[in-house]
Amino acid sequence: MAQKKGIGQTKNPRTGKYVKIDRDKGKIISTKKSDGPYKNVPVIRKKKD
Amino acid sequence: MIFYNHDKEVITDFITYEPRSCFIMTQLGSPIPSELTEIRSDLLIELQKRNIRELDANSYIKGRDFLNKIWRQILAVPTGIAVLTKDMKVSTISNIFYEVGVLNALGKETIVIKTKDFKIPSDFIRTEYIEYDTDFSDKINKFFDQVFDLADHYEIMGESLESNPLLAIDYYKRAYLITGDSKYFRKTEEVMKGLKFDLQSKHYIDNFLSTEKRLKMKEKK
Numbered sequence: 001m002a003q004k005k006g007i008g009q010t011k012n013p014r015t016g017k018y019v020k021i022d023r024d025k026g027k028i029i030s031t032k033k034s035d036g037p038y039k040n041v042p043v044i045r046k047k048k049d
Numbered sequence: 050m051i052f053y054n055h056d057k058e059v060i061t062d063f064i065t066y067e068p069r070s071c072f073i074m075t076q077l078g079s080p081i082p083s084e085l086t087e088i089r090s091d092l093l094i095e096l097q098k099r100n101i102r103e104l105d106a107n108s109y110i111k112g113r114d115f116l117n118k119i120w121r122q123i124l125a126v127p128t129g130i131a132v133l134t135k136d137m138k139v140s141t142i143s144n145i146f147y148e149v150g151v152l153n154a155l156g157k158e159t160i161v162i163k164t165k166d167f168k169i170p171s172d173f174i175r176t177e178y179i180e181y182d183t184d185f186s187d188k189i190n191k192f193f194d195q196v197f198d199l200a201d202h203y204e205i206m207g208e209s210l211e212s213n214p215l216l217a218i219d220y221y222k223r224a225y226l227i228t229g230d231s232k233y234f235r236k237t238e239e240v241m242k243g244l245k246f247d248l249q250s251k252h253y254i255d256n257f258l259s260t261e262k263r264l265k266m267k268e269k270k
Contacts, residue, residue, distance in 0.1 A: 010205045013198035014158075021206070026213025046205050049232060 008044040009037055050219060050253050052124055055116045060124075061252070066222075066260045067125040068229035070102040072157075074148045075132035077107050082136045084164055088181050089132065092162070095189050101128075123151050127226035128158040128196060135166040146173060156223065158196050162189070200227040207236065214240045215250055222257045234261050 005023035009032075012019055018037045020029040021044070032038055052060045073092075076085060096103050104126065106119050123129065129152040131145050152159045153176070161169065161178035162185075169178060179188040200223075207220035218237050225233035237258060246254065 005209075008209060010202065010209070013195055013202055019206070021209045023209050024212055026210045026216060028210075044205055044209055046201060047208050 007041055009041045010044045011037070050215070051249065055114075055120050060121075063256045063259060064121060064124045065263070066226060066257065067102065067104065067122075068127070068226050068260070068264075069100055070104050070126045070128070070226075071096060072122055072126045072129040072148075072152070073103055073105040073132065074129060074145045075105070076134075076137055076141045077105060082134050084134045084136070084181070085132060088134070088162060088164075088185075091181075091185055092130065092132070092189065095186060095193070099193055101193075119148060120151065123148065123155060123157065126157065127223065129160075131159070131161045133161060133163045133167045135164055137167075146170060149173065149176065158199065158227075160189075160192050196227055200224040200230075203227070204233075204236075207233075207240075211240055214244055215246075215253075218254055218257070225257075225260075231261055234258055 007020060007022050007029065009018045009020045011017070012031070015031070016035065018032040020032070020038055020041060021027070022029050023044075037043060052064070054060050073089070075089070076082070093103055104122060106115070106122070108122070129149065131149050133142060133145060149159050149161065159176065161173070161176055162181055163169065163178055164181050169176070177192070179185070179192065203220045203224035207217045207224065210217045210220065217240050221233040221236050221240075224230070234257075237254065241254065
């Protein structure tokens with residue numbers, strides 16, 4: 001069974017806004033309107049090559 | 050993903066993707082304003098420093114409809130740069146902003162370079178622009194830095210959206226077009242492993258993956 005990854009966020013460098021993603025469902029949930037990250041949502045890092 | 054042609058039919062043949070390229074939207078016909086020649090020359094220097102190829106509507110001569118050619122070029126590139134000077138005709142400016150709109154709708158990066166006296170139309174007030182002046186090199190490089198940062202962002206998005214393979218592949222394709230890094234082909238193949246796609250989706254993915262083979266053949270020639 002695939003490992004559950006849950007919800008995470010990452011910052012779009014062009015807009016400067018954080019995007020919240022449901023990694024299990026493969027969906028973009030929302031983009032934060034104000035500055036700064038969503039509370040209590042882990043920031044996703046790039047996988048190592 | 051389904052791409053449409055300007056005549057509203059669906060594009061069913063392959064798009065020739067052009068990684069690390071930039072579509073320049075500006076006046077191409079004579080007489081070219083001297084300011085425009087200066088801007089394009091400075092822009093070319095910055096593009097060459099980053100190994101980014103400059104394309105415009107005159108880059109390829111193909112016996113097809115001119116607008117069709119422009120649409121396909123826009124689909125092929127990661128980035129578009131509009132260059133506007135105050136002496137340009139309204140008809141030229143209209144063409145340029147039409148193309149900027151197409152690029153934006155297709156998720157491509159765009160920026161407008163304008164001379165001081167050129168007024169941006171109100172619908173484009175949110176479109177990022179830079180003025181051509183003594184700081185031009187710094188400003189355009191800041192834009193390119195952002196574009197390359199965006200490739201990292203697209204990679205993270207692709208990795209995060211692998212439960213939705215087609216979406217993940219689209220992000221990898223966009224990251225590839227910006228960087229030209231072949232690791233995005235491997236990532237795409239990894240996402241595809243063991244999955245069955247409908248005909249249209251498979252066509253879209255095959256079109257992207259075929260770019261690697263095409264470029265290798267081009268290198269050999």
